[in-house]
Amino acid sequence: MYPFSFSKATDERSALAAASSGARYIAGGTTLVDLMRETVERPASVVDINALPYRSIELQPSRLRIGSLVRMSSLAAHPDVRREFPVIVEALELSASAQLRNMASIGGNLMQRPRCLYFRDVSANCNRRTPGAGCAAVNGLNRGHAILAASDQCVATHPSDLAVALVALDAVVTARGGDGERQIPVAQFFRQPGTTPDQEHDLRPGELIVGVDVPTGLEMRRSGYLKVRDRESFEFALTSAAVALHVDAGVIRTARVAVGGVGTVPWRLPAVEQALRGRAPSAGLWSDAAARAADGAKPLQENGFKVELLKRTVERQLQKVAEQQT
Amino acid sequence: MRIGTTLRTSPTLGVVDEPDDQEAGEHSGFRVNRRTFVGASVTVGGAVAVGSLLAGCDDAESGEATEVSKTTLHLRINGEAHELTVDNRTSLLDLLRERVGLTGTKKGCDQGACGACTVLMDDIRVTSCLTLAVMHDGADVVTIEGLATNGRLHPLQQAFIDEDAFQCGYCTPGQILSGVACIKEGHTGSAAEIREWMSGNICRCGAYTNIVTAIAKTSTGA
Numbered sequence: 001m002y003p004f005s006f007s008k009a010t011d012e013r014s015a016l017a018a019a020s021s022g023a024r025y026i027a028g029g030t031t032l033v034d035l036m037r038e039t040v041e042r043p044a045s046v047v048d049i050n051a052l053p054y055r056s057i058e059l060q061p062s063r064l065r066i067g068s069l070v071r072m073s074s075l076a077a078h079p080d081v082r083r084e085f086p087v088i089v090e091a092l093e094l095s096a097s098a099q100l101r102n103m104a105s106i107g108g109n110l111m112q113r114p115r116c117l118y119f120r121d122v123s124a125n126c127n128r129r130t131p132g133a134g135c136a137a138v139n140g141l142n143r144g145h146a147i148l149a150a151s152d153q154c155v156a157t158h159p160s161d162l163a164v165a166l167v168a169l170d171a172v173v174t175a176r177g178g179d180g181e182r183q184i185p186v187a188q189f190f191r192q193p194g195t196t197p198d199q200e201h202d203l204r205p206g207e208l209i210v211g212v213d214v215p216t217g218l219e220m221r222r223s224g225y226l227k228v229r230d231r232e233s234f235e236f237a238l239t240s241a242a243v244a245l246h247v248d249a250g251v252i253r254t255a256r257v258a259v260g261g262v263g264t265v266p267w268r269l270p271a272v273e274q275a276l277r278g279r280a281p282s283a284g285l286w287s288d289a290a291a292r293a294a295d296g297a298k299p300l301q302e303n304g305f306k307v308e309l310l311k312r313t314v315e316r317q318l319q320k321v322a323e324q325q326t
Numbered sequence: 327m328r329i330g331t332t333l334r335t336s337p338t339l340g341v342v343d344e345p346d347d348q349e350a351g352e353h354s355g356f357r358v359n360r361r362t363f364v365g366a367s368v369t370v371g372g373a374v375a376v377g378s379l380l381a382g383c384d385d386a387e388s389g390e391a392t393e394v395s396k397t398t399l400h401l402r403i404n405g406e407a408h409e410l411t412v413d414n415r416t417s418l419l420d421l422l423r424e425r426v427g428l429t430g431t432k433k434g435c436d437q438g439a440c441g442a443c444t445v446l447m448d449d450i451r452v453t454s455c456l457t458l459a460v461m462h463d464g465a466d467v468v469t470i471e472g473l474a475t476n477g478r479l480h481p482l483q484q485a486f487i488d489e490d491a492f493q494c495g496y497c498t499p500g501q502i503l504s505g506v507a508c509i510k511e512g513h514t515g516s517a518a519e520i521r522e523w524m525s526g527n528i529c530r531c532g533a534y535t536n537i538v539t540a541i542a543k544t545s546t547g548a
Contacts, residue, residue: 003395006414006460030456034437048461097526099453233525
């Protein structure tokens with residue numbers, strides 16, 4: 001780890017001022033400390049934002065407001081969230097470990113960097129770390145990598161489970177910076193790698209996430225998250241599916257489906273949602289709709305299995321959520 | 327470039343000579359204790375492993391800490407107040423082991439993946455390797471050395487002995503601190519629930535069955 005100066009922000013103003021001078025924000029630190037130790041991240045200065053007042057979880061009639069410094073474990077344990085947004089709770093509780101969920105913040109969860117081994121290994125070529133260096137994963141060990149929204153520059157998956165749920169639910173990030181406050185839909189927050197894989201998100205330099213809003217809706221209670229992985233717990237997704245359904249009078253009125261472990265960004269499936277809307281729940285419907293889950297997929301040498309696994313993951317989760325008692 | 331060997335007083339080890347945080351690769355001129363022996367062995371055995379096994383050992387090119395990259399902080403550790411000035415790079419784990427001398431908390435992966443470094447911070451379980459000590463000025467930390475009261479083992483410590491819940495013992499402090507929190511959180515409703523909520527603690531000896539039993543019995547007072 002390289003030396004750095006450290007300061008604690010006492011309020012938003014001092015945090016933004018530190019960042020405008022080049023400091024990196026630190027909240028839980030579970031990504032940043034790890035990557036600093038690997039020398040993937042080399043900030044000259046770090047500003048601790050944990051004293052800032054973004055700690056509340058508030059359920060309003062039209063939205064759930066989540067402060068960016070709320071810890072993953074606190075959000076998952078909140079009674080209103082458990083009752084109204086099972087998909088958020090499940091995505092959180094299937095993430096990382098109890099210890100890490102106690103440390104990691106919601107804002108930091110969205111800002112976590114790729115888990116690609118070549119990204120983490122400073123001796124390997126990685127366009128995210130060093131633009132133009134090349135991508136060791138494209139023709140390397142890529143069993144866990146993306147089959148959707150990738151480019152020849154980068155094939156790293158987005159690691160967050162929570163982000164998959166938030167994309168499915170049309171959540172919105174609130175960010176503040178020198179130019180004031182901005183709302184960014186989570187679906188637009190993450191950038192596909194394209195030719196600029198080092199640009200991972202939509203935040204401007206020095207901007208700080210202060211909260212995430214999730215709209216309320218009739219489909220939110222009938223929702224859930226399925227995560228398929230190499231071991232049963234404490235592992236990143238091979239495939240995952242966040243699903244929310246509103247079924248009224250035997251017909252699906254609203255369907256929200258997003259998938260993880262397969263895309264360079266959390267991946268919404270509008271074609272699957274379209275296939276569900278206005279139809280009556282049935283085993284055949286789940287299978288027909290899920291058949292479109294991997295549309296556009298481009299498997300790499302070692303991850304072709306994800307195409308079929310993704311379809312089955314979506315099918316199984318559609319069925320499970322539809323049968324869920326609300 | 328290197329800072330010399332420092333004499334420190336440790337509550338558990340007595341006075342020991344040991345290298346500064348940045349000096350673990352340098353072994354001449356001080357008495358060999360177990361940890362410096364391990365450090366020396368690793369250095370000889372394989373350069374690749376050095377970075378992850380030696381506390382606070384940094385690459386030569388990363389340089390030494392200047393005044394601007396040091397911070398003074400206050401911590402309550404196992405009920406005892408400490409004031410320490412640390413290199414900002416120091417993880418809570420390295421502070422506990424290298425500065426305070428509490429070597430009961432173990433360094434396994436140093437990446438948050440194994441749980442050997444689990445401690446209680448303000449009453450919740452965290453991996454001490456993945457957090458910077460300077461972020462926790464004023465915090466209350468409990469390590470394995472602080473669980474027993476008046477010479478009496480914590481019930482979960484006793485249960486680990488009674489249930490034979492370890493073999494080599496390296497993961498055990500982390501398992502026990504994590505287990506204490508797991509019980510307090512109420513995630514002990516079934517063996518499956520315990521397994522899920524203890525998944526952040528790896529046991530390479532495979533003592534999981536007995537670990538689950540120890541936690542289950544302690545949670546019900548059985």
